[in-house]
Amino acid sequence: MVSIDEVAKLAGVSTATVSRALSGRGHVSPASRERVRTAAEALGYVVSSRASSLASGRTRNIGVIVPFLDRWFFSTVLSGVSSALMRAGYDITLYNITADADVRREVFATFLRRQRVDAVIAVSIELDESETQLLLELGLPVIAIGGPNPRLRTLTVDDTAVARLATAHLLGLGHRDIAHIGANPEFDLDFHIPTQRRLGFEQALADAGITPNPAFLEPADFTVDGGFRAAKQLLGRPGPRPTAIFAASDEMAIGAILAARDLGFRVPQDLSIIGIDGHELGEFFQLSTVDQFPIAQGERAAHEVLARLDQDREMSAASELPFELIVRGTTARV
Amino acid sequence: MVSIDEVAKLAGVSTATVSRALSGRGHVSPASRERVRTAAEALGYVVSSRASSLASGRTRNIGVIVPFLDRWFFSTVLSGVSSALMRAGYDITLYNITADADVRREVFATFLRRQRVDAVIAVSIELDESETQLLLELGLPVIAIGGPNPRLRTLTVDDTAVARLATAHLLGLGHRDIAHIGANPEFDLDFHIPTQRRLGFEQALADAGITPNPAFLEPADFTVDGGFRAAKQLLGRPGPRPTAIFAASDEMAIGAILAARDLGFRVPQDLSIIGIDGHELGEFFQLSTVDQFPIAQGERAAHEVLARLDQDREMSAASELPFELIVRGTTARV
DNA sequence: CTGAAAGCGCTAACAT
């Protein structure tokens, strides 16, 4: 690997000037800058991040913590984070906190403390008190997507409002017998999202003067299969039947569509279905949904981190992420 | 951040001994080792990767290049890579080479040359000559998943054999009018996988003495929607109709299932469908498929990289990845 | 088995 000395020699300047010219910090005459540029180019010189970060304290590397890699939502957010960061010349090191509790502990106790990163983005991780503390002790900018966590800067979407919007859409179309799939207390790990969404659902019903029917609340695990099973129950049981289903995620909504078809219900003529997320398959299934723009969430977090690194400007502790009702073909008037 | 000196002081030894005790390199008396351990523990000391890597040349960090983050197959492989590497205490830095050609160039020209990684894993990236060259020039172990690339150590599944197996399954069930969805020359970027699979399909037919019907070859883009459209064409056109469809990916196979249902065909009574991959939704759709175990592919690559880092042992240039026919409910006798 | 000390390749004062 070619080092800074060789570039300095070829450009006829000191290593300090090479460093300044290449990093843009400090003053360098245009002439020197140009000579350094060409010399570096000619030699194929790239600053060694190990040496540079030891000397400067900056790594140009951001740590990203995700709970899953193989689930659509998280990998989509990650994709947004990654593209924004790479365009800014930053590397990203990935910490995948999966089921394994040992690995999770190690990430907070060791991995993140190796001084390998300048900042941390935590995507949809429910951090306990000690994890939050460890993150804070790193002394680095930390941004959490999904929250809220009162001790961290967080970007969150108002899940209750999202659910109210989806439900209000159904109500606006004249539905009064609306079922909800999600609401799974056992699955309520990540910021109580299932619960938040169920609450929004119930609020919207209350606002419309409707008493929720407990039989219209069906727990599910946020997968296609889970949505499928839940919808089968909802539609197959004897007794009153909903005219619309609000699923707490698009994947469950897709499962519900398939279940409805299976049972011979036409969507949306016999049954309206709406989800949440903005899943890539939504268009294919003509699914009405409330989009929460996961790619943009990732990009937004990346930009905030970069801004904080550039100019240590303080920002408000929390901020709301946008969402939008997308009306497609799975919802219609009663 | 607490430094090695503080640990040395507390343990009553030199920094050299601390380094040796913690890294396991060189001899340290059990007594000293223990004192160092407790001191480090007490102070919450973690070796600084920037200092350590500058001094030793080792980063304990692996670079992983992926073409997409938000597609099931790639994020699943990545998940396998990540879990295996994290368990070994390694960090991973992620290079997502997407559509943007500038970013791609930068990754090879700059990002990978920052001396931030000990080795590189390239997941399903079709590397051109100069990219391969740049990778080789890093002087690091490089392992490619998907290939083959004669100049790199590659782990590949024999796509032709996979396709032959899927087709043979259909033939074994008595099908003779078999259509193929995939074969898209325009989409033939990644190692000509569509072409390989089409060739396997044709070989299997030839082995059975069947002349392929050109009308039974329908190009598609490897998405659910693409498979859906292709199947609609195949099944809707007047003239001879296939009794089975072999889709070059599970996502397309799922699209085909939905298209068949849409048109009133029962699967598998009226039409058999098989895919390739081992997609997570395969079980839900009862899809027969040839599984290529993407998580295991990632883990395998990770273990190979670690083995090469441990003991610079040479390995053969290429090796075959396993695959397996999974017969579920979408295929049946004619 | 252990300590002293010389770097690893760069950056950031501090001079000039």
Added chain:
DNA sequence: ATGTTAGCGCTTTCAG
């Protein structure tokens, strides 16, 4: 605007 130089926090000879 540029050069000199002292580290950054470890690892690794080299002695002992």
